[in-house]
Amino acid sequence: MKLQKPIHLLVVGSLAVAVSGTAMYLLFSRYQASYVYSIVVLVLLSLVTFFVFRYILEKFIYDKIKVIYKTIHTLKLPKRDKRERVNLNEDVLEKVSWDVSLWAQKHQQEIEDLKKMEAYRREFLGNVSHELKTPLFNLQGFLLTLLEGAIDDPQVNRTYLEKAAKNLERMINLVKDLEIIAHLESGEIKMNYSRFDIISLTREVFEMLELKAKQKNIQLIFNEKHDDGLPIWVMADRERIRQVLHNLIENAINYGVENGRTKVSFYEMNDLILVEVSDNGIGIEEKHIPRLFERFYRVDKSRSRNLGGSGLGLAIVKHIIESHGQTIHVRSAPGVGSTFSFTLQRYSS
Ligand SMILES: Nc1ncnc2c1ncn2[C@@H]1O[C@H](COP(=O)(O)OP(=O)(O)O)[C@@H](O)[C@H]1O
Ligand SMILES: [Mg+2]
Structure with missing residues (x-):
């Protein structure tokens, strides 16, 4: 018999004690012990040892594993009086190590997320x-x-x-x-969706940034196609998209060249509208592009700070666009200019 479970150990242990006890009894008994007597003593001794040992062993193991379970289950253990003992008919140690490894697996991701x-x-x-x-x-x-x-x-x-x-x-x-x-x-703020005309919103942002553009003699223009002023309806959070346009157009002015231009274009793609903000400014080197939307990431720190930039503008833009379930991209070439483009849900009645 393999001693896998505590109960096996217990049975072998108590038998060993009982056999030695009976042997002692036979050895020291003053009367010639009968065959029946010896059997009775053996059985009685086995039973008593078994129950005493079982009680001690259960309590011992329970006290040890209690600490482990208390650690892995943040929940409280069942009341002490309800589970004073462990089941010795199963492989307790294997069960505990199984439970612990399950717990560790489950919490590994959580621990990594917390560390990050x-x-x-x-x-x-x-x-x-x-x-x-x-x-x-x-x-x-x-x-x-x-x-x-x-x-x-x-x-x-x-x-x-x-x-x-x-x-x-x-x-x-x-x-x-x-x-x-x-x-x-x-994550508490919900996007406040409404139907609005993206052209007129862009015009409002142009007006807000007019003065800033004038200081560098930068023209703020629409793509020729939209000069007619016909509305383009989209479904989005108007105030947050205003913030997006403001940040992108302000960047186009800040990182644009004197006497340059900032152009906003719109393209209809099935149920989406692609909005593009492009400039003919200093541009961005390829190696910076992947990190551009990180908080506080700047290509030229002193230039950005001199312009009063917080380094958070593009991080905010990306957050807002992604909260709308849309995407944003950037194409740029140093000395030629940059184009930031994002999608919006088109409003179809
Ligand atoms: N249109 C652009 N042309 C060139 N570089 C840009 C443009 N827009 C953003 N950048 C670069 O990306 C960085 C991050 O932009 P942003 O998050 O708006 O922060 P800030 O403008 O406050 O520095 C800027 O510092 C700048 O280096
Ligand atoms: Mg900015």
Whole structure:
């Protein structure tokens, strides 16, 4: 018999004790023990040893595995009085190791996800404090210099104040974008779908960015096909798509060249509308493209910061488009320009 289960061990153990006990009884009995007596003693001893051993063994094993089960089941164990003992008729240790490996498999993914989230959280916090630190220290520097006397110097006081204001603007942009991304990522916000004309929404965004474009003499135009102003109806969250267009057109201006142009085009594809925002600006090298939509990823850090960019614009754009179940792509060539294109659900009555 293979001693696989605790019960086997128990039976062999108690028999061994009983046989030795009976042998002792025979050896030391003052009367010549009869055959029947010896059998009775053997049976009685076997039974008593078996039950005593079983009680001790069950309690011992239960106390050990209780700790393991408490760890792997975050749930509480059944009440102590209900499960004081273990079933010795099964291979307890194999069952425990099976349960533990099942638990480990189930939790492996969870543990990996948690580790990733933790790494992401640490990196994000590091990025945020770094992004805030620079403009804050700049601001402090400009204000202190003004207080130390520069305020009375008509040559520099205005420049310093303007620089301070620019750093403040950068911080405000960052905080606003952080708030947007936190809302989007919390998953609490539902997209508010409605039917609207994407051409007129683009026109509104053009108007908002007109001044910025004028400073670089950049033209904001529609593809010729849409000059007639006929509406194109889409189903989406209007305010969030406004944010998408704003971020993309603002980038096209920021990273565009003086006297350049930013063009928005629309293409109908079955039940989708493809929206393209293209510029003839500085363009992006191929190697940067895969990371472009990551938070805080910038091709030229100092240029982006000088322009007041938070580095979150494209991350927000991607989040919004993907929350609509749509996709966004970018094509670009350094020195030629960039085109960001995304799809939207076309509204069909
Ligand atoms: N139209 C564009 N042309 C060239 N580079 C761009 C364009 N749009 C975005 N980029 C690059 O992608 C980076 C990330 O853009 P974004 O997330 O909007 O952050 P930010 O504009 O605040 O730097 C920018 O810093 C810039 O290097
Ligand atoms: Mg931007």
